[in-house]
Amino acid sequence: xxxxxxxxxxxxxxxxxRSSLERVWANESGLRGWLSVTTxxxxxxxxxxxxxxxxxxxxxxxxxxxLQLAVPDNTLLSADKYNQIFTTHGTTMMFLFAVPVxxxxxxxxxxxxxxxxxxxxxxxxxxxxxxxxxxxxFLYWGLFTNTGPDVGWFAYPPLSGPQFGIGKRVDVxxxxxxxTEISALCVATELIATILKMRAPNxxxxxxxxxxxxxxxxxxxxxxxxxxxMIASTVMLLTDRTIGTHFTxxxxxxxxxxxxxxxxFFGHPEVYIIFIPALGMISSIVDTNTRRTIFxxxxxxxxxxxxxxxxxxxxxxxxxxxxxxxxxxxxxxxxSMMIAITSGIxxxxxxxxxxxxxxxxxxxMHFVAGFFFIFVAGGLTGVMLAAIPLDLQVHDxxxxxxxxxxxxxxxxxxxxxxxxxxxxxxxxxxMIDERLGKVTFWLLFIGFNLTFFPMHLLGLKGMTRRIYTYxxxxxxxxxxxxxxxxxxxxxxxxxxxxxNALKSRKYGVExxxxxxxxxxxxxxxxxxxxxxxxxxxxxCNSRYPLWTPLKERIGVTGLRTxxxxxxxxxxxxxxxxxxxxxxxSSIWPFVTxxxxxxxxxxxxxxxxxxxxxxxxxxxxxxxxFWPRRKAEAEA
Amino acid sequence: MKGEVSFSRGYPSxxxxxxxxxxxxxxxxxxxxxxxVVDAAGPQAGRIEGLFWFFTYLLAAIFLIVIVxxxxxxxxxxxxxxxxxxxxxxxxxxxxxxxxxxNVLAATIVTVLILIGLLVSSVSTGKALxxxxxxxxxxAVEVIGNQWWWYARYRSDIADRTLTTANEIHIPVGxxxxxxxxxxxxxxSFWVPNLNGKIDFIPSRVNTQWIVADRPGRFxxxxxxxxxxxxxxxxxxVIAEPPDQFEAWMNAQLKPATTPADPDLLHGQQVFLNHACxxxxxxxxxxxxxxxxxxxxxxxxxxxxxxxxxxxxxxxxGGWIVDPQNIKPGNHMATVDLSPNDLQSLLDYLxxxx
Numbered sequence: 001x002x003x004x005x006x007x008x009x010x011x012x013x014x015x016x017x018r019s020s021l022e023r024v025w026a027n028e029s030g031l032r033g034w035l036s037v038t039t040x041x042x043x044x045x046x047x048x049x050x051x052x053x054x055x056x057x058x059x060x061x062x063x064x065x066x067l068q069l070a071v072p073d074n075t076l077l078s079a080d081k082y083n084q085i086f087t088t089h090g091t092t093m094m095f096l097f098a099v100p101v102x103x104x105x106x107x108x109x110x111x112x113x114x115x116x117x118x119x120x121x122x123x124x125x126x127x128x129x130x131x132x133x134x135x136x137x138f139l140y141w142g143l144f145t146n147t148g149p150d151v152g153w154f155a156y157p158p159l160s161g162p163q164f165g166i167g168k169r170v171d172v173x174x175x176x177x178x179x180t181e182i183s184a185l186c187v188a189t190e191l192i193a194t195i196l197k198m199r200a201p202n203x204x205x206x207x208x209x210x211x212x213x214x215x216x217x218x219x220x221x222x223x224x225x226x227x228x229x230m231i232a233s234t235v236m237l238l239t240d241r242t243i244g245t246h247f248t249x250x251x252x253x254x255x256x257x258x259x260x261x262x263x264x265f266f267g268h269p270e271v272y273i274i275f276i277p278a279l280g281m282i283s284s285i286v287d288t289n290t291r292r293t294i295f296x297x298x299x300x301x302x303x304x305x306x307x308x309x310x311x312x313x314x315x316x317x318x319x320x321x322x323x324x325x326x327x328x329x330x331x332x333x334x335x336s337m338m339i340a341i342t343s344g345i346x347x348x349x350x351x352x353x354x355x356x357x358x359x360x361x362x363x364x365m366h367f368v369a370g371f372f373f374i375f376v377a378g379g380l381t382g383v384m385l386a387a388i389p390l391d392l393q394v395h396d397x398x399x400x401x402x403x404x405x406x407x408x409x410x411x412x413x414x415x416x417x418x419x420x421x422x423x424x425x426x427x428x429x430x431m432i433d434e435r436l437g438k439v440t441f442w443l444l445f446i447g448f449n450l451t452f453f454p455m456h457l458l459g460l461k462g463m464t465r466r467i468y469t470y471x472x473x474x475x476x477x478x479x480x481x482x483x484x485x486x487x488x489x490x491x492x493x494x495x496x497x498x499x500n501a502l503k504s505r506k507y508g509v510e511x512x513x514x515x516x517x518x519x520x521x522x523x524x525x526x527x528x529x530x531x532x533x534x535x536x537x538x539x540c541n542s543r544y545p546l547w548t549p550l551k552e553r554i555g556v557t558g559l560r561t562x563x564x565x566x567x568x569x570x571x572x573x574x575x576x577x578x579x580x581x582x583x584x585s586s587i588w589p590f591v592t593x594x595x596x597x598x599x600x601x602x603x604x605x606x607x608x609x610x611x612x613x614x615x616x617x618x619x620x621x622x623x624x625f626w627p628r629r630k631a632e633a634e635a
Numbered sequence: 636m637k638g639e640v641s642f643s644r645g646y647p648s649x650x651x652x653x654x655x656x657x658x659x660x661x662x663x664x665x666x667x668x669x670x671x672v673v674d675a676a677g678p679q680a681g682r683i684e685g686l687f688w689f690f691t692y693l694l695a696a697i698f699l700i701v702i703v704x705x706x707x708x709x710x711x712x713x714x715x716x717x718x719x720x721x722x723x724x725x726x727x728x729x730x731x732x733x734x735x736x737x738n739v740l741a742a743t744i745v746t747v748l749i750l751i752g753l754l755v756s757s758v759s760t761g762k763a764l765x766x767x768x769x770x771x772x773x774x775a776v777e778v779i780g781n782q783w784w785w786y787a788r789y790r791s792d793i794a795d796r797t798l799t800t801a802n803e804i805h806i807p808v809g810x811x812x813x814x815x816x817x818x819x820x821x822x823x824s825f826w827v828p829n830l831n832g833k834i835d836f837i838p839s840r841v842n843t844q845w846i847v848a849d850r851p852g853r854f855x856x857x858x859x860x861x862x863x864x865x866x867x868x869x870x871x872x873v874i875a876e877p878p879d880q881f882e883a884w885m886n887a888q889l890k891p892a893t894t895p896a897d898p899d900l901l902h903g904q905q906v907f908l909n910h911a912c913x914x915x916x917x918x919x920x921x922x923x924x925x926x927x928x929x930x931x932x933x934x935x936x937x938x939x940x941x942x943x944x945x946x947x948x949x950x951x952x953g954g955w956i957v958d959p960q961n962i963k964p965g966n967h968m969a970t971v972d973l974s975p976n977d978l979q980s981l982l983d984y985l986x987x988x989x
Contacts, residue, residue, distance in 0.1 A: 078964060079864045079865060079867065079964050079965060080864055080964070080965065083864060083866075150864070151861070151863075152861045156821075156822055156860075156861075158820065158821045158822070158838060159821040159822065159861070159862060159863055163820075164782075164820065164821055164863065250838050250839030250840075251839070255839075256822060256837060256838065257837065257840075291725060292725050292726055292727065293725050293726045295732070295735055295739070296735075296736075296739060299739070321824055321832070321833050321834055321835045321859075321860075322835045322837065322842075323834060323835060323837075323840070323842035323843075326761060326762070326765060329761065330758050330761070333754060333757055333758065334754055337750045337753065337754055338750075340746065340750055341743065341746055341747055341750065344742070344743060344746040345739070345743055347701070348738075348739040348742045348743065349739060351701075351704055351705065351708055352735040352738065352739050354705075354708040354709070355707070355708045355711070355735070356727045356731055356732075356735060359708070359709060361709075369705065369709060372701070372702075372705045373702060373705070376698055376701050376702070377698055380694040380695075380697060380698055381694075383690070383694060383750070383753060384687075384690045384691075384694065386757070387686065387690065387753065387756075387757035387760075388757065388761050389682070389683045389686055389757065389760045389761050389764055389832060390683065390686060390687055390690065390757070391832075392683075392831075392832025392833055392834075393672045393680075393683055393687070393828055393832045393833070394672065395832075395833060395859070396824060396826075396833070396859040396860060396861075397859065459672075460671065460672045460673050461668075461670070461671050461672075462670030462671055462672070462828050462855070462857065464826070464857050464858070464859045465859075465861070466861040466866055466867075467866060467867035468867050469867050470867065474670065519725065544725060547725045
């Protein structure tokens with residue numbers, strides 16, 4: 001390794017390297033320094049913390065809805081408030097929690113797992129975070145000024161169009177989507193570049209941790225899916241609303257169904273964008289806690305890739321009731337059912353791993369077990385929904401509400417909570433309280449099933465979605481009361497989770513670098529990782545480098561430590577190619593985000609602001625890319 | 636009750652304790668089945684219900700197997716793998732791996748076969764549904780979704796046998812009825828689960844669906860696509876009657892309103908015709924020919940008002956006319972200022988429109 005890199009020094013003085021790295025990777029102090037941070041651990045953690053705060057907001061909205069529906073003919077929330085709240089709930093959970101939190105985990109963990117120092121484009125990374133934050137605050141500014149969107153998180157025209165969508169409510173929603181899709185595209189771009197080009201030497205494609213495979217596939221899905229929602233929400237809906245185009249107006253030759261197709265071409269892959277990283281987390285938890293390599297690695301990778309491809313081919317199952325030709329419907333039924341094959345293979349592989357491993361019964365493993373229970377149930381009702389005759393009955397009823405909460409909470413939130421407990425020592429340097437973690441699990445597990453299982457029955461008994469109240473003679477009262485009771489248990493679980501995280505962060509037992517004796521490279525870094533992750537970036541000689549004997553492990557020497565330098569390696573076999581200096585921290589991503597936001601938000605009031613946005617963003621980019629003097633750049 | 640039986644029959648998989656409790660509490664509150672997927676009143680819904688139970692039993696069994704396997708992995712501890720040197724190499728012997736490989740492959744093949752079976756049963760049911768009902772003696776009802784009520788029209792080749800009504804669709808038992816639906820404003824979805832699945836009503840498009848009732852009864856439906864602030868209050872009733880009763884109803888509905896002889900009713904009619912009511916509502920046989928709101932020619936014969944929101948009583952109707960925004964906030968009905976006397980006469984008149 002070292003011969004290829006023309007090392008500046010062969011006798012590695014680790015301490016001197018360390019202090020040099022500390023200096024060059026240090027973040028500036030003060031507010032300006034805080035806004036200028038571009039290190040992936042800090043940005044990743046900001047994503048995660050922000051997303052959890054939005055989860056809390058979305059949870060409060062869910063609780064308000066549950067309280068409103070707890071009894072028939074309730075008047076706690078008005079129809080208008082309820083509609084704003086359920087729309088904001090869905091929007092928050094999809095755009096402001098689920099996708100960003102997975103991205104945050106990716107931004108934090110991927111460079112560590114790959115054995116590099118940062119993501120490929122650190123400034124883009126920071127910019128993406130600020131766009132996400134502004135978009136989220138924008139939506140909540142709308143909600144608190146009675147401009148919260150009220151047409152559902154899917155915003156079907158004509159209801160969301162200029163004729164029926166009153167005020168600026170829909171515009172706030174559509175432009176919030178723009179912010180989050182820019183953010184998601186930023187993360188996707190930099191993660192693809194990082195995973196393909198910045199892996200530790202010899203980390204060939206078939207040695208990448210499954211979580212990184214998940215993030216890679218997810219990032220490609222983002223790149224193909226997000227432009228679709230941009231066309232739906234920003235191009236069709238916003239221009240219909242702001243400058244009077246007629247994309248969705250049937251009276252002028254437009255078509256409301258066109259919007260649905262384009263929206264769901266994004267909307268369905270979105271589910272897998274959330275779910276695929278979670279699968280990677282499960283693999284990490286399972287291999288660590290069964291003390292064995294994951295069974296069927298190639299099958300796992302191929303399943304994830306296949307899921308991504310199939311995921312783009314079944315958007316129409318959200319539209320079975322719109323009256324499509326039968327031949328097309330049969331295709332989409334088949335495609336929807338195929339997802340069960342790829343998911344099934346992964347579940348079988350995990351079960352095989354657990355069957356022959358030695359299970360360590362940690363809090364994270366509890367969440368994985370919960371995932372199996374809930375996700376499999378949700379997946380099976382998904383197979384029911386793929387059957388068109390059944391879908392036509394239960395579509396847009398609480399049966400579907402139950403189904404996708406089983407899939408998304410079971411398939412993404414439980415693994416995420418598991419992952420959070422699993423990587424908490426890496427994030428903070430301290431162990432999370434395992435006992436409280438297990439109590440959290442049981443509260444969430446019981447609360448979840450109590451909340452969402454009755455919804456299956458409510459849907460079968462005819463309870464449609466998105467209704468703010470229902471008459472008592474429908475007989476939906478008891479089921480709803482039960483669901484609300486379950487939601488309160490989830491709330492207690494959530495509070496316990498937050499308290500546990502805050503407490504353990506301060507008073508937890510010191511973790512050390514690798515408390516679980518895991519095999520992947522993120523556990524080779526300090527806990528919490530230094531800004532540069534590794535003094536000597538590791539090389540890789542197997543899928544589980546830390547499970548190989550100590551004397552066989554190799555470090556990369558020869559990277560300059562007096563600037564933010566990383567190793568670029570080849571795509572297939574991760575052969576070291578060349579050294580590459582990453583840009584220093586900068587305030588300009590933040591400034592550019594603010595300037596773009598001014599234009600984007602202005603444009604929902606007047607189209608002219610798009611021009612302003614272009615000019616302002618250009619100013620930001622000038623600062624961003626302003627060349628530094630050589631000496632300064634290397635300082 | 637039939638529905639209750641089928642509920643408890645359908646969930647043998649609920650061995651997990653908490654959920655049994657959940658389900659039984661729910662079933663205790665299960666008083667009505669007039670909007671239920673699992674209480675079919677016609678061949679279409681019956682066929683779907685059969686498919687539903689087939690899927691439910693099969694998938695519940697699969698769920699149980701997976702959970703048993705999961706519990707097996709969690710509870711077996713080290714049994715059977717003591718000899719494997721996991722800690723050193725972090726992998727079992729190749730013999731074990733080969734065995735796992737065979738099992739995973741077998742499970743995958745079984746999954747594929749089951750899914751093929753489910754696909755075939757689903758597609759064949761879909762095919763059967765699409766041809767079911769298309770019979771010579773079938774009749775058509777045009778239904779148009781509006782924010783937040785349903786317009787219905789029975790067309791006939793004979794000009795004066797075309798009738799218009801709202802929110803209540805009467806159909807003869809045993810005779811297929813084609814619902815031809817579209818929308819006047821936003822997307823709605825027509826759903827009467829006891830009879831068939833749902834079908835979206837989309838502006839500028841016409842979607843069709845066949846329904847047949849094989850027993851008399853009142854079946855509730857509800858808009859299933861979110862359509863704005865009062866989406867929750869957009870119900871309708873399908874009333875299936877024996878053919879002779881249906882004919883009688885039809886003949887009654889075809890009659891226009893007559894000028895009442897009773898002075899109170901006459902005054903009520905004048906109140907109606909001299910206020911804003913006429914801009915939106917039609918009463919056939921009078922000058923009121925508005926079309927933005929439901930046809931009121933036979934309002935007195937309907938069982939509910941405001942699209943299934945309230946029972947059609949004089950008190951409810953009075954409350955609705957005095958302050959529609961209180962009962963259904965955001966709906967498009969204007970508030971009309973009426974003196975108590977005028978209101979009384981108006982209510983008497985409307986209730987007389989049988």
